[in-house]
Structures are given as structure tokens and as C-alpha cells.
Amino acid sequence: METIINPVVKVDAAFVYIIGFSLFLLFAITATMVWFVFRYSRKRHPRAADIRGDWRLELVWTLVPTLIAMSMFWVGWSSYAGLRNVPDNALTIETVAMMYSWIFIYPNEKETEDELVVPLGKPVRLEVTSDDVIHGLFIPAFRIKVDAVPGVHTYAWFLPDETGTYFIQCSEFCGVGHADMTAVLRVVTEAEYLAWLETEAADE
Numbered sequence: 508m509e510t511i512i513n514p515v516v517k518v519d520a521a522f523v524y525i526i527g528f529s530l531f532l533l534f535a536i537t538a539t540m541v542w543f544v545f546r547y548s549r550k551r552h553p554r555a556a557d558i559r560g561d562w563r564l565e566l567v568w569t570l571v572p573t574l575i576a577m578s579m580f581w582v583g584w585s586s587y588a589g590l591r592n593v594p595d596n597a598l599t600i601e602t603v604a605m606m607y608s609w610i611f612i613y614p615n616e617k618e619t620e621d622e623l624v625v626p627l628g629k630p631v632r633l634e635v636t637s638d639d640v641i642h643g644l645f646i647p648a649f650r651i652k653v654d655a656v657p658g659v660h661t662y663a664w665f666l667p668d669e670t671g672t673y674f675i676q677c678s679e680f681c682g683v684g685h686a687d688m689t690a691v692l693r694v695v696t697e698a699e700y701l702a703w704l705e706t707e708a709a710d711e
């Protein structure tokens with residue numbers, strides 16, 4: 508079986524990398540500026556040096572930022588690729604947004620409203636669309652945020668690697684009920700999931 512890398516890990520790594528680099532540059536540039544203010548004040552350094560046309564300097568300040576930007580692009584891209592490449596063995600669940608609820612349809616036609624139940628450890632592919640206006644499927648715990656657009660079918664996937672209850676929220680302003688357009692994601696054990704799947708939707 509292929510090992511699945513949880514995209515949550517990659518997204519977080521990209522975030523930490525970019526924030527870390529930004530903070531480092533913020534402090535390094537600020538410190539250099541302050542140092543220059545003293546080192547090259549008119550009192551200490553009355554005649555400014557002319558550094559125009561120094562190809563070594565030009566090379567350094569062109570190459571270094573290019574490499575930094577490219578490395579940020581690379582970590583961002585690989586986390587994005589992780590979010591978009593769904594493992595082959597994923598469980599597919601239809602996800603339909605409508606004013607103002609989320610409908611989930613399972614492979615056996617079971618339907619739930621505002622409650623998504625998935626088995627632990629199995630990748631889940633959500634086929635996302637909308638019945639009316641533009642909504643947004645936002646599952647922060649799994650770093651998922653995709654628009655649900657009428658007439659368009661898109662997808663998102665996640666790896667439920669821990670049992671528990673997670674929050675789902677609509678992330679596009681879709682009308683007066685937008686703030687209440689929430690749902691619950693429950694990650695349960697495989698046995699619990701199978702038992703749940705066979706119960707009728709009547710108790711929902």
C-alpha cells in the first residue's frame with residue numbers, strides 16, 4: 508500500500524517556512540538598516556561611496572532573492588499538490604451546498620444534513636457542488652477551503668488520522684443564513700462508521 512502523506516503536514520510546513528523566512532528577513536533587514544544609520548552617518552562617513560556597476564553585488568542581490576522566492580514557491584507548490592492529488596483508495600462522498608446547509612451523500616445513497624461521518628485512517632474525497640449560489644466548504648482542521656459553485660463540480664480530500672469532532676463552515680457570503688451554515692465532521696472508527704452507514708437516515 509502506498510504511504511499517504513497528510514497534506515495538513517505539508518500545508519503547515521509551507522506556512523512555517525514562509526513565516527519563518529519573513530520574520531528572519533524582517534529582523535535582519537531592520538538590524539542592517541539601524542547599523543547603517545550609525546556606521547554611515549555623515550559624521551563618520553562624510554563622502555558617500557559610489558557602488559554603481561559592481562557586478563558582484565548585482566549578482567548577489569539578484570540571485571539571493573530569486574532563490575528565496577523560488578524556495579517559497581516550491582514548498583507552497585508541493586503542499587498545494589498534496590491537497591489536489593487524491594489517493595486512489597479514497598472514499599468518495601458527494602457534498603452539495605445549499606442555502607443554508609450541507610448535504611452529504613454516501614456511496615450507498617445514505618444522505619445526511621450538516622453532519623459528515625467518516626472512518627478513521629481512510630482518505631476521503633469530497634465531490635463538491637452547489638444547488639443555488641456560491642458557497643465555500645471550509646474545514647480548517649484539514650486545511651480545506653474550496654468554493655462550491657452551482658453547475659461546477661470540484662473536489663477536496665483529506666486524511667482523517669484522528670478520531671474526533673471537527674468544524675465545517677461556509678466560507679463564502681451566501682445570504683442571511685451564511686453564518687449559520689455550519690456542519691460537523693465526525694471521524695469515527697471503521698466499525699462505528701459501517702454500523703452508522705447502515706442505519707436509516709430517519710434518526711437524523
Ligand code: CUA
Nearest residue numbers: 642677681685
Ligand atoms: Cu453558504 Cu455562506
